[in-house]
Amino acid sequence: MDLAVILSVLDATIRLSTPLLLACLAGLYSERAGIFDIGLEGKMLAAAFAAGAVAAISGSAWLGLLAGMAVSLSTTLLQGAAAITLKGNQLIAGVAINMLAAGMTTFLGQTWFSQGGRTPALSEGGRFSPITLPFANELSGVPILGPIYSELISGHYILVYVAFIMVAVTAFVLYRTRFGLRLRAVGENPKAVDTAGISVVKQRYQAIIITGLLCGLAGAYFSIAQGSGFGNNMTAGKGYIALAALIFAKWKPVPAMFTCLLFGFLDALQIRLQNFELPVIGVVPVQAIQALPYVLTVVLLAGFIGKAVGPKAGGVPYTKER
């Protein structure tokens, strides 16, 4: 393989891992605060739809993004009301959110736009365009490093850069700030947090608000950056892959980035491996590569490669008698 092919695959890897990474970080905030979130998929889908719809109507990608984040946030708050305030089962709340999003997006899409659930294709301004980083063109002539900078690093949508910056931000917030300390504590031992005079409920809501906003970014990426308009079930299970990545990364931000890159890479490879004859193995069924992230997660969970131990209080609603 020559440099161009490698760059092409890596370029696609970055594009494909971005929504995973955003969703994975979203899940990280919520799960670190002790709320299991299998509703990432639904929130992304809802956001993708809202972003696509508003961008189509307003012609502004930024308004679309805003709408996506707002809808994702309200979906998250609904889930939070069930899981935090009403102390319902967090898993069931997630399942419900996923179904609600799947149904509502297509239903509203069909009613509003009559395009089989799709939103109209976006005009020029309705969609984010790739950003060329400074000197990208000038440096492209430099051997090896030039193309890497100008093709691989430069020329992505703004959300791509946001996603990767969020990794550093998340790591900082989690380990270096008061908010992060409390967030981690509330996911490990909410009672300790409560007796320390901090409201568990407030802390958890703060966490899921971030989750909602990040899921909004992830969803918007599908419809107004990577794609041009919303399509039915556009997220296609990426929320679950992000969840798998979160577990795989043991709920840590930097490993989360690498896991998402790995899963994105598998996806990029899968697209390019169609009909591609590998030496010895022959043609690998595309389905095998598609299933790989799930299989890897199961293997990890089974403790064959390390052990994934989540936040201790995860999944348990915090009850305090009054």
Next chain:
Amino acid sequence: MNTQRPETAAASAPANGWAIELEKINKRFGAVHANKDIDLKIARGTIHGIVGENGAGKSTLMSILYGFYTADSGTIRVNGAEANIADSRQALALGIGMVHQHFMLVDNFSVLENIVLGAEDSGFLKPSLNRARKELDRLEKEYGLEVDPDAIIEDISVGQQQRVEILKALYRGAETLILDEPTGVLTPKEADDLFRVLETLRAQGKTVILITHKLREIMAITDNVSVMRQGQMVATVKTSETSPEELAELMVGRRVLLRVDKTAANPGKTLLEVQNLVVADDMGVTRVKDVSFAIRAGEIVGIAGVSGNGQSELLESITGMRDQKSGTVVLNGKPLSLEGDDGAARARQAGLAHVPEDRQRMGLVTTFQEWENAILGYHDKPAYGSGAFLDIAAAKKAAADQVKLFDVRPANINLKSSLFSGGNQQKIVLAREMEQDPDVLVIGQPTRGVDIGAIEFIHNEIIKMRDEGKAILLVSVELDEIRSLADRILVMFDGVIVGEADPATATEGELGLMMAGINKTAPRTIGIAEQGPLP
């Protein structure tokens, strides 16, 4: 209630004034009236003890003071000023700190992080951590509370964790410190250290509220003591003007006969033999280290020890609930095969019954009806249905018999088990295990959380079984219980049986020393364990 109320001690304002005044505090949990019209005044610069049976409402009252629960009614005054304590933050702001019965620490955080949590100075952690490190250094020097600030909580001992809790409160500027049963998990040595710290605190003018079940501790360290019974405050007295006997009577509401009537044991052949048993806990730490002993028919062997020294693991391993690393358990001459997660079934088949330490976590399914619990562990018996099917009528019949025999109240086998009180739940478990006519009965904490009336009944049943020629292994953290029931006492420390004692002759002091793993010549300061034999 026929006890006359002793004069409430120190009714007039003390020299330093009141640190805390509680008036007419009420708290209900559903149908349980946990605190009824509680009045309590605590003088500044004193150590104030609170005693009372399990479930008397002590923890509830302190949780109200600490803002963890809100009282249904009543007033709280702190330093003379009326205070509305809606949450723990406000309690902390008023200078009230609490060390809970179950520690409130984040296990995978460092000591420093735990101390800073909730008391950070700013949005960023670094400055807070730096300040905490310095402050910790000072507190350490001032009170002799030594801990490594960078250690992770789950790696340090229980005693150290408790220090972290105290440091947490002091770091937040606590003037009044509440300690809820702080010594339950400590070795006598650690308890001594703790009391030294408490005395230093008092010397610095701080107020300490100490909840404990150990009257000796009350007598040794407190200035005043309050007694609670069934949700009510029955008395507050000066420690110097009372005695353990009087306190016990106040707690229960009648004269307590702490002695058990029993005849001398008449042991027969060996029924249970434990050989070189090694057992690890859930974390893989070896907790039972090469333990061997034997129990004969018609005798009760008690295992004494501070909790956490391997007794639970020993019990669980003998009864097939926990895999053993090595060693054998021989029952009635035949080795028991206990491996696999259904070892308990084979132990039962071989004739070993088990009353577990924690009835709600283990011995009962609290969401089941009483009759369903009456066959738990024996549901596979042909008596409760042939083949794969369950004979509900037979099970209900057995349940009704058990309820009658053990006087379980209410005598309703269709009632959900969680609706029975602690003592009655314990009776349900005892009835089930004893009615199966086992050869060996293993009992853990038979009277934990059980009131005095039920204790008498349970103790008598245990003696009766012994007299029928059963072998009984008794594990209890209540030294008094062991001393009054057992025919032989084995003392366990750090996973080893460090000695055997005859309950008739051994003094509490000797036993205490063994339990602490200290030989008799070790130097001591505050002499809590240095008491004579039982009255």
Next chain:
Amino acid sequence: MSAHRPLPRWADIALLPALNLLLAFLVSGLVVLLVGENPFHAIQVILYGAFGYGDGFGYTLYYATNFIFTGLAVAVAAHAGLFNIGGDGQAYVAGLGAVVVALALDQTHWLIAMPLAVIAAGAVGGFWAFVPGWLQAKRGSHVVITTIMFNFIASALMVYMVNRVLKPASTMAPESETIEVAGRVPQLRQFFSFFGYSPVNLSIVIAIAALIGVYILIWHTKFGYAMRVLGANPTASRYAGISNSKMIMITMTISGALAGMVAINEVMGVQNRLVLDFVAGAGFVGIAVALMGRNHPIGIALAAILFGALYQGGQELQFVIPGITREMIVVIQALVILFTGAMEGLFRPSLERAFMLLSPEQKSEAIAVSTAKPES
């Protein structure tokens, strides 16, 4: 333990779900209103479509058959304290077992093909749940996550199997060969012309048998007792000598086998071949059905019929009111899961308070409990 006075049984199993359901429908009605249609008309159409004529009723029963299987699958696991989200995947792979047997035996007689296919589908579906069960029992991996993962793995596997193994070279659509008549499960319409052309078939008899079987299993066998102990308190079950790991594996296998019966209904009873995604989300509906049915066979049967009616009525809705698509049904379903499952606590406190005030027996029971201490 909780400080609440529990509700009387009937309120807990009937009134509370009914209230939650009502709320779900109310919100759904608002959604219908939102798109400018009349919710009452919509309800009328749904009711008529689902129950108003033979064909419609047949379709309702056909959908309900699937939901009974997946609902039971969720419920059986739930009794043992396991949340099986993998019913979809289990039903999907079970299609392999069903179609292989049916295609092999479709020259004989359905009386031979059907029982063997039931066993094969149950075995394959059971296996697909056994593996997560094994992972939970032996390796401590959370069954919720693994069953989700197994849904995706199942979907990839089935796409491969259908495209590369089962699909005859000549066909365009990804589907297996068609099963001959002798290998199909007979349709009820062959016996009752009432059902018109609807695809309700003898699988519904298996579903009824499964309902009864599960009832007996859970409440009248020692195994069921052990399952419930495990579900309510895993420590107590170990104390009782129950092998938790074995129970988990066996229960998951039973659960998966039940979900696998969807394949009999779909592959041998309706489609007569294996098509992609024939489960069509029935596994997830099973969660709603089990939640609503309070994990009890009678409740599950009723909830399954309710959802069957919603599905069939929703189809009807699409014919009659083009403004409302079938997605509306997914929305209702999600709302039902949300309100009866995750927001179950919404009405409970106020209902409990109301009962405390209203019911004298409750009060006396409360008093009995608080005075249950032996007198001192």
Next chain:
Amino acid sequence: DPAVIYDLGGKFDKSFNEAAYNGAEAWKAATGGNFLDLELQNDAQREQALRRFAGQGANPIVMAGFSWTAALTAVASEFPDTNFVVIDTVVDAPNVQSILFDEHTGSFLVGVLAAMKSETGTVGFVGGMDVPLIHKFYCGYAQGAKAVNPDIKLIENYTGTTPAAWNDPVTAGELAKAAVDAGADVVYAAAGGSGLGVLQAMKDAGKFSIGVDSNQNYLQPGSVLTSMLKRVDVAVQNALTEAADDATFKPGLTVLGLANDGVGYAVDEYNEALITPEMTAAAEDYKAKIIAGDVEVHDYTTDSTCPL
């Protein structure tokens, strides 16, 4: 009333199903008649939809898509008095008209145009679901490209193997980008709704795409080189007119090709600047030769091979 049932891609997929819808609308405009229609949500609904429409007396019933074979085979015999028209597959029944298109010849012509437009000597193809029908598109396209430039490099991809492949613009777009990275400057999208992703990606890359089924030139003006027209709209309009009456109903197989304008390529104001007169000349030349039988385009579905 007649009824039209669309396939899973949905009525407004800007491609195959939309063409069917447009045909029905054209029929409505021309005759003033009314038609019923339905969008499928999943595969399991096919028979129910057919029975439902037939049961309520719809005639004829037109359905678009190759997935109807099994359902229609079952239902057609139940309603002998109803006329059915199915597009893209063959169902052998006395009351069924099956309409097939010569997609390979239409694709051949756009292949010619692609090869002539390409400066890199590499052209791409992104198919929807990986089924013989779409291989038929590819094979015709490849033959056309090779006819112009025997050395041309072809990149062949499919979005997926399930019906979801018709509705996955993201993957289709990624495939197009991969093709561009591998040197392609024209990519033909035969992928239903997924094709929109290809059109977008090629536009973003500043390269050319070729649309399919409907005229998609307007979607990305200046970037869509042309569209391979498959006149499903004409087929549907004719079917609605003819099949309503047993006298004009033509059961059996109907094949629409270049000769009867069933397939072709689109030139309109959006793309006329992209196509040079030489390109038009070459395409028209091949068209005439194919109709005359001078050039034979191999149909992949006849033997599942593509001789290149």
